[in-house]
Amino acid sequence: MTEHPPDRPAPPPSTLTDPERLRALAETHLDAVPDEAFERFARLVSTLLEVPVALVSLVSEDRQFFPGAVGLPDPWAGRRETPLSHSFCQHVVDLQAPMVLPDARLHAGTRHNRAIEELGVIAYAGMPLTDLEGRVLGSLCAIDSQPRAWTAEQLRTLADLAAACSSELRLRIAVDSADQARRRAEEAHDRLAMLAGMSEMLGGTLDVGTAVERLGRAMVPLLADWCLVTLVDPARRPRRVWARHRDPGHAGDVARFAELLATGLGPESIIRSVLRTGRPVLHRAATLADVERGTTEPELVPLAARLGFGSHLSVPIAGAGGRAIGCVTLVNAPDRRPFDEGDLYTALDIGRRADQAVGNSRMYGEQRHVADVLQHSMLPTLPVVPGMELAARYLPVADRVEVGGDWYDAFVQPDGELIAAIGDVAGHDIEAAATMGQLRNLVRGDAYGRTDPVEELMTHLDRAIHGLAIPTVATATLARVRRTEHGGLRVSWCSAGHPAPLLIHADGRVAVLDRAREPLLGLTRPTRRTSRELNLAPGDTLLLHTDGLIERRDRTLDEGQAELVDRLAGSAALPLAELCDRLLAGAHRWEDDIALLALRAG
Incomplete structure (x- = not known):
């Protein structure tokens, strides 16, 4: 040696x-x-x-x-x-x-x-x-x-x-190698489990924001330290960017990064490249220069430094025709292993699954908008009546795109009396909406200009449904309101299988007016209907509503109505519009459309 x-x-x-x-x-x-x-x-x-x-x-x-x-x-x-x-x-x-x-x-x-x-x-x-x-x-x-x-x-x-x-x-x-092999095996198992459950996870909602939030929770921290999901508008411009970081302490920074990125993508941006070409990009070793080159927002560079920027990959969310409708970006900090080809294939699979969820969410959003416009076009503008205050609300089920059958109406007769009506046609589709329109028009055509008692009007409506072979079953309440000699209001009403009206007294007491409901419209052969009457003192409120306000799978209608009575207690002093808004705000778990029509004596 x-x-x-x-x-x-x-x-x-x-x-x-x-x-x-x-x-x-x-x-x-x-x-x-x-x-x-x-x-x-x-x-x-x-x-x-x-x-x-x-x-x-x-x-x-x-x-x-x-x-x-x-x-x-x-x-x-x-x-x-x-x-x-x-x-x-x-x-x-x-x-x-x-x-x-x-x-x-x-x-x-x-x-x-x-x-x-x-x-x-x-x-x-x-x-x-x-x-x-x-x-x-x-x-x-x-x-x-x-x-x-x-x-x-x-x-x-x-x-x-x-x-x-x-x-x-x-x-x-x-x-260390054995530990790494074990961790890789566990990670591979977790990835497979994530991918196996992703379609169900993303398919469980039709709201695009919820779908993207679930996607972020699935990817971080399993696949990356933080992620971005960018979606484009019809003009191919970034519409919104969602972001998530593994460290809750960085929630503010990553949200700010996403906010700036939505408008700060430069011409050399990798995300723009992926959106334009539909091809993924993988950078095993990345620097802050990548961020600087790709953005017009200087603040993004120090944000990326704080969030951790050592490796990144971006894959397309491809829509119909193969055009990218979005981009998924995964980022690892320098102290985590860089992304490799295996990560890229996993991310591409996620992009394909996200495409279906985002596409369904977009289609649902478009259909929901059309349905809402159609539904609200069928709801009338309330009249202005001296000595009375009117308010109405309609709330569709948030996770359904069908047009509903709930409706309300109010119009003034030539003699100054008011006709008020509310109803619910069975079904949640275009046919139900069309029938609802027919039913509302029948009420108007039959009642306008006539002085018949409301029970006669309801009986005639039932006959018309049978005689014209209108294929429906519906509930309805029809009311006539007129001023008395002493300046008060006299209300007569008839109910066909509909939830009972509620009376909110000026002193705050609440009463259920009618518990014995008559048969539904269109259900049996027409029968003679009956009516009831009451006087409204100044400050009293009459509330008509559909069953969506009180119906739940986990309780009876009577229990739902009792809860509604409790919620209304002491609400007489509220402005009528605020009272209706509060009722809808409290219906946070509703399972059906809701229609309200409220009348208060002046």
Whole structure:
């Protein structure tokens, strides 16, 4: 074994910065802290070679650190690491061979090393510490502060100890590899489970915002540290950006990033490229320069730095005809492994599944808008009647696109009396809406200009449904309101299977007016109907409503009505419009459309 070190300068940086060597070094999970196994190797070297200093020295690209050390002087004993300006072991890594120096001051390659003066390194003997592939991670070294002629027996002992020390390093790497393999297997299982459940998860809602929020929860942190989902409008412009970060503490930053990104994509933006071409982009190693080049918003760069930006990939959400309607972007921080081809394939699968969910949500939104416009076009404008205040509301079920059969109406007769009506046609489709329109028009055509009692009007309506063969079953309440000689209001009403009207007295008391409901319209052969009457004092409110306000799967209609009565208690002082709004706001779990018609005596 030679005792002559190379007469050459420090190793070129490429040797120390070999990515595979540094990866293996990182997999040992050792650092500048004592490790009992390597401390033992240092003690054995110090004892068997009779040297004052012995080190297990591992060399990174910019320092050496000592998980095992004996005899280091202060302050290095506490630090347990030095920069490479104080390193002899870097030459062992460079040579990939032992390095033996009887007197380091006599050799050109080491005589200017600061370890001679500051650590007292005069005699040095270092043996390579290697991984299973033979990559040199560092050195097991013996150091003396005096010149020394190293014997062959001492060097053999040091080599044997270095071989045993290398075995311990390899064991640490193997344990890490096994842990990584286990984590990868668990991650693969979780990904498969996520993909298997994604279609059901995304298909469980027709609201695009909810679908994208669920998508973000599924991807972060399983696939990425944070993610962005960008959707475009019909003009191919980014319409909205959703974002999610694994750390709740970054919720504000990631929301701000999404807000700025919606209007701040530059011409060189990767997201724009994906939206334009429909092709994915994967950057295993990314820098903040990628963000800077792709945006017109300078604030995005420091935001990305805080969120973590080390690797990213973007895949299209392809719509009909293959044109991208959106983009899914996954981002990892520098301390997480970079994305690879496997991640790309997973993300592409997610993009395909998201396409169906987003497409369905968009179609639902368009259909829902048409249905809402159609439904509200069938609802009348309430008349202005002296001495009365009227208010009405209609609320469709939020997660259904069909047009409903609920309706209300109010119109003034030639003699000044008011006809008020509310009803519910069975079904939730265009046919139900058409029937609802027919029924409302029948009420208007039959009642306008006639002074017949309301029970006669209801009987005639039932006959018309049968005689005209209108295929429907419906509930309805028909009321006539007229002013009395004393200035009050007299109400007569007839109900065909409809929920009972409610009377809210001016003093806050609430009464259910009619619990005995007559048969539904169109259900049996027309029968004679009956009516009831009451007087409305100033400040009294008559409330007509459809069963959507009180109907739930988990309770009876009577229980729902009792709850409504409790909610109305003490509400007489509320403005009529506010009263109606509160009733709808309290129906947070409604399962059917709701129509309200309220009348208050002045």
